[in-house]
Amino acid sequence: xxxxxxxxxxxxxxxxxxxxxxxxxxxxxxxxxxxxxxxxxxxxxxxxxxxxxxxxxxxxxxxxxxxxxxxxxxxxxxxxxxxxxxxxxxxxxxxxxxxxxxxxxxxxxxxxxxxxxxxxxxxxxxxxxxxxxxxxxxxxxxxxxxxxxxxxxxxxxxxxxxxxxxxxxxxxxxxxxxxxxxxxxxxxxxxxxxxxxxxxxxxxxxxxxx
Amino acid sequence: xxxxxxxxxxxxxxxxxxxxxxxxxxxxxxxxxxxxxxxxxxxxxxxxxxxxxxxxxxxxxxxxxxxxxxxxxxxxxxxxxxxxxxxxxxxxxxxxxxxxxxxxxxxxxxxxxxxxxxxxxxxxxxxxxxxxxxxxxxxxxxxxxxxxxxxxxxxxxxxxxxxxxxxxxxxxxxxxxxxxxxxxxxxxxxxxxxxxxxxxxxxxxxxxxx
Numbered sequence: 001x002x003x004x005x006x007x008x009x010x011x012x013x014x015x016x017x018x019x020x021x022x023x024x025x026x027x028x029x030x031x032x033x034x035x036x037x038x039x040x041x042x043x044x045x046x047x048x049x050x051x052x053x054x055x056x057x058x059x060x061x062x063x064x065x066x067x068x069x070x071x072x073x074x075x076x077x078x079x080x081x082x083x084x085x086x087x088x089x090x091x092x093x094x095x096x097x098x099x100x101x102x103x104x105x106x107x108x109x110x111x112x113x114x115x116x117x118x119x120x121x122x123x124x125x126x127x128x129x130x131x132x133x134x135x136x137x138x139x140x141x142x143x144x145x146x147x148x149x150x151x152x153x154x155x156x157x158x159x160x161x162x163x164x165x166x167x168x169x170x171x172x173x174x175x176x177x178x179x180x181x182x183x184x185x186x187x188x189x190x191x192x193x194x195x196x197x198x199x200x201x202x203x204x205x206x207x208x209x210x
Numbered sequence: 211x212x213x214x215x216x217x218x219x220x221x222x223x224x225x226x227x228x229x230x231x232x233x234x235x236x237x238x239x240x241x242x243x244x245x246x247x248x249x250x251x252x253x254x255x256x257x258x259x260x261x262x263x264x265x266x267x268x269x270x271x272x273x274x275x276x277x278x279x280x281x282x283x284x285x286x287x288x289x290x291x292x293x294x295x296x297x298x299x300x301x302x303x304x305x306x307x308x309x310x311x312x313x314x315x316x317x318x319x320x321x322x323x324x325x326x327x328x329x330x331x332x333x334x335x336x337x338x339x340x341x342x343x344x345x346x347x348x349x350x351x352x353x354x355x356x357x358x359x360x361x362x363x364x365x366x367x368x369x370x371x372x373x374x375x376x377x378x379x380x381x382x383x384x385x386x387x388x389x390x391x392x393x394x395x396x397x398x399x400x401x402x403x404x405x406x407x408x409x410x411x412x413x414x415x416x417x418x419x420x
Binding site for chain 2: 043080081111150173181182201
């Protein structure tokens with residue numbers, strides 16, 4: 001890529017999937033081109049914010065024409081690394097782990113689950129979406145033999161940091177953490193948290209202060 | 211409450227569950243008191259940011275002593291509306307809906323699932339965590355007879371806005387949206403989104419730009 005992305009902030013990066021999702025839905029509705037002004041109005045952002053976000057990743061769009069919806073969507077797909085064929089594993093196959101593996105849209109976007117792990121005898125050996133749940137004791141050896149790009153941690157809190165350490169030692173460079181705990185990871189590891197309880201408590205706060 | 215919270219920003223509100231979670235873990239480790247400086251160092255925030263956040267909700271902590279861990283945790287529980295006994299429903303009982311209902315920690319924090327809805331004949335009539343899945347056609351009538359505080363939308367994208375409209379018309383004032391779509395809701399409705407695909411694409415971006 002011929003543009004420098006080292007200075008793009010996480011706030012901008014978090015908006016990219018929203019653009020992508022919105023453009024997908026415009027395309028489905030048959031919209032073929034859109035101005036930054038219209039796109040901004042639909043997404044609650046200013047036209048200049050949208051142009052600035054997109055310009056981080058090269059010149060795109062045409063003065064007086066706006067954006068071609070499909071081209072911009074494909075451009076964003078490239079930026080987001082969609083369809084690169086990332087290998088994923090899930091550690092902790094409780095209900096959240098099951099939900100992630102069963103989530104239809106990950107696979108079609110190029111995220112492939114290659115192994116699942118748990119320590120519960122009742123789960124080990126069972127299959128979810130045709131993938132066998134392995135014993136957590138096999139995690140280290142699996143990592144030494146297979147490339148894993150992204151690991152989802154869906155274990156209870158008290159196990160999560162140890163699992164994260166094992167994953168990083170085994171060469172995993174992105175961690176998707178669903179355990180309700182803040183993980184310590186080196187700065188070169190990509191970490192993103194989905195804290196369901198925090199998210200629910202935000203609503204609970206809003207209800208309490210109406 | 212004798213303090214004005216109308217000017218507290220969502221950024222601050224989103225930090226409150228993190229404080230709460232961290233204090234819970236300190237309490238479990240036997241820590242009884244902590245200074246704002248120590249708390250800040252542990253959480254990656256400055257001492258003054260922590261004091262400012264907490265002071266939005268009345269005077270708390272003592273110069274030279276710091277915070278009593280349990281008292282501050284209980285204070286935050288009150289601010290967050292924990293254990294108020296909120297009634298929740300889930301619309302869309304696919305794997306995400308199942309995961310939410312099975313999530314252990316919601317119930318013990320005072321969030322009670324009172325009804326589940328789906329439109330799939332294969333799901334209607336089945337029970338999850340002892341709660342029966344009702345036909346979506348009963349949603350309106352259920353809302354007219356029962357108080358619902360928070361509704362989780364776990365349907366496919368194309369159904370989500372209609373469901374949201376029905377929920378709001380039926381008196382629901384907080385929506386927890388898991389459908390991968392941006393919902394339009396009136397400003398007095400509390401809305402929080404968990405966009406799993408967006409969250410995964412953040413990691414995918416990071417991996418692509420390493």
